[in-house]
Amino acid sequence: MEEPHCKFETVLEILVGKWKPIVLFHLFSNGTMRFSELQKAIPDITKKMLTQQLRELEYHDIVHRKIYHQIPPKVEYSITEHGKGMSTVLQAMNDWGMSHLNHLNELYGEERSVESFEGRLDEVTGS
Amino acid sequence: MEEPHCKFETVLEILVGKWKPIVLFHLFSNGTMRFSELQKAIPDITKKMLTQQLRELEYHDIVHRKIYHQIPPKVEYSITEHGKGMSTVLQAMNDWGMSHLNHLNELYGEERSVESFEGRLDEVTGS
């Protein structure tokens, strides 16, 4: 009973954060990117958040940070070997996620989306 | 480029919430549980949070809510058929999560844990 050994929370911990999924998406897609390239690819992110999310991914050894000691600075980010091992999990999540979206569309209709989730909650609540 | 079609965020949306993993863990393990049984199984959760997390899972058709019209009330929660389809994803997350924890232990030593993650961030930051 004590501590549930169901540790999918570990994966959640890596992925949680408003910008982590999209940061990972770009790094997985493009291989290696500079800080400024990531910024351009994700226009609404602030430097602070981009730095923060990258640091957390770096802590988990998902992302590698390569510093070129130049002026002006150059820093490149890429997925580590360990991080690449995560891709099957992400793929599994992605695949099931897609089918889940279809399922939700069947339940609630095409017009709904993951984003417009708040408004629908009361429907289920008020029954 | 536009909208990344990498939709593992959908799965995140279902699972994110401080108590969702443990709620799911108990429901997957025990099959069917009353509200009060969940409360007992997760002592630190408040009624408010338990209700909220269950409602969100219900919205996503992961959890089913069966109401017995009695006084005092009786409500049973269980994993839906659709929800059961999620178990392979959760298993994949769980498995990779375990190996990731080992990896982190190799990197940072045995004493660290997922929980004591804050304190370690500066180590990676300050290099």
Place this chain on the structure above:
DNA sequence: CATATAGGTATCTTTTAGTATACTAGGTAT
């Protein structure tokens, strides 16, 4: 008549996550 019961809701406070904006370093181009 007061109390307990189960499964909640309502309201308020605290904590955490995210945003906005200004500032920095150090070398190069004007």
Place this chain on the structure above:
DNA sequence: ATACCTAGTATACTAAAAGATACCTATATG
């Protein structure tokens, strides 16, 4: 001398998530 560049940091603020606590419902029991 001044402005510009990149990859940040620092500080202050706002929004969202979670916690604490009180209350509600209708029946059955003492």
